[in-house]
Amino acid sequence: VNYGRGFDVVEDTDPPQGVDYNRWLGPAPERPFNKNRFHGSFRYFWDYAGGLMTDWGVHMLDMVLLGMNATAPKSVVAIGGKIAFPDNAAETPDTLTTVYDFGNFSLIWEQFMGMGTSPYLDESGEPGVAFIGENGILAINRASWKVLPLQHDGKYLTEVLPPRKSRVSGLDAHTANFLECIKNRKDPNCTIEMGRNAALVAHLGNIAYRTGKKLQWNDMEGIVSNASEANAYIKPNYRSPWQLWEG
Template sequence: MHRRDFLSSSAKAGVAWSALPLLTSLQRTEKYKLALVGSGWWGMNILRCALKHGACKLVAIADVDTRQSAKAMEEINKLTSDKPRVYRDYRELLQKERPEIVIVATPDHWHPLITIAAIEQGAHVYVEKPISHTILEGYAMVSAARKYGKTVQVGTHRRVSPHNISGMDFLRSGKAGKIGMVRAFVHYPGGAGKPVPDQETPKEIDWDMWCGPAPMKAYNPAIHPKGFRNFLDYANGTLGDWGIHWMDQILWWTEEKHPRKVYSSGARHIKQDNTDAPDTQNVVFEFESFTATWEHRTYAGNEAEKSNIGAYFYGTEGTFHMGWLDGWTFYPSDKNKQIIHRDPQLDLPDQQNIAGLWSNFIESIEKKQRPVCDIEIGQRSTNMSLLGMLSYKLGRSVEWDGQKIVKDDAANALLKRAYRGSGSTPYKKQKGCTPKDAAFLSIPKIDITL
């Protein structure tokens, strides 16, 4: 195929994907009963697309912070004539509303429990990435989806982004030659920051419930809202946030399901704030046929580097950069050949492609088929990030056979963690906190035994 023909066909594919949000329900005449759990920034991004698609009726939202749910309801009342009820506890929502579809857009540490509870109640689920805080939680989520026959879509929306699709077609066509190395990275500006003191918990938020199965800490505005991703009790830092998108691109391209060896080094060279995630991290993932690396820093933003985010695929015919706001570009090794570029096609706000992913989700439910970002795909991509963080915490490399870490009991112990209130970890009242006694004994039990 000539370059002009290739770009023309890629553009047509992009148009097809951009039309996906216009699809309506293929078989069903009644709208699906939809619930949103987590009504903050990204939860509302997903909900806007869900409502615009038209296949669902919003029956309820849940958020432990009434400031967020009140703000969400102001917008919802402008977007739809639906009259959703508002809850603080997702368990009450599931019991009373019996939704058919649930959006899970909470902080990371709540994703597994809410997803599994929704599946067991009978709902299909759209869950944000990363799917879990620990590796065995991810396996439990896949197991629940398969056991109950439910469709679970993960929010790795780059799988439906037109330039990512055409870029993968380019790589798989062999035009970049044999790929021996992939370098994924995120470099963002920032500084040292400064500590933010703990505060009295605002009356609008149930902080005990926000912490949920994770360790209870005093309320701090640096954690909520939005800041939780750099607190390792609740998320897995930049690698667990941005990294999963690029781990997913690597696994989308290769036929290999997982790395066989992982080594990470990282540190907090610059940050002096409350967070505890590394501000500098490098990870090496050894696959059978290639090596992948991850690197990030959260400081020293500059114009010296051509791209600050994405993945470079290094092949015998040239170097291919899969980017975000800058689309993709192929740089041939032969200087006599032209550079090939494809612009991105992204939706607003926040330059994403949720609408196409939501359409694929609804179509997959109706056709009873696996969605493009099926829970098992999301679990593998999340695993890569979590293995990198696990190696960082251990301070040594780990060998992974696809199910467990080879001959390393200490490392395998980090594949899960004890939930607060589960009986395996003392539930202590800490200064500045007002936890309810045994608050989470009623959390759904999940099987995280391989």
């Protein structure tokens, strides 16, 4: 389980020939070029991304939100750090546990030594989501799903189902649906709102980690209600002349 295992600290250099580094930085703070902060390891630095919490979070969390018919948590708390690879160049944590309270259910995000496989779906080779219920566990990712029934008095509490694999390429189907919706003007299978909700949950996990506090989220106002310092992470400070358009 070493997705994002890390990379050694290296000295700054000139940007590669043909790269407009100022434009690549965009609204991010001006810094000397360093290959660790460039493609594709930029995701492990706070100036540009949110590490594995956002990188993989948006691929997993939308399944939770869709399955539970949820949008935003009431509160979130996180603990973790650079534990597996403390000496690598990354700023974001390789190990992180984040707990979200949605009122009628709890969501627990776990990444350890980076992120490579799921304890429930390890044969598929990628992380996944587990819906843990009273009678069993539904484990699912972008390629497969299976039911793990619980037992009581020697009997399964729900039907035993074999693992099922997707019969189509999820990426191909996703792309085709998006292009079709451009033509017919209908909402795609994954809506803009769902993308926002998944990104929100991922970002809140990082904000809780960076502040070290349990955060209360007011989704109507779009703010953290109990820790003013957390709200500084909601909107980045844009480097001039870049500005965030507000329509």
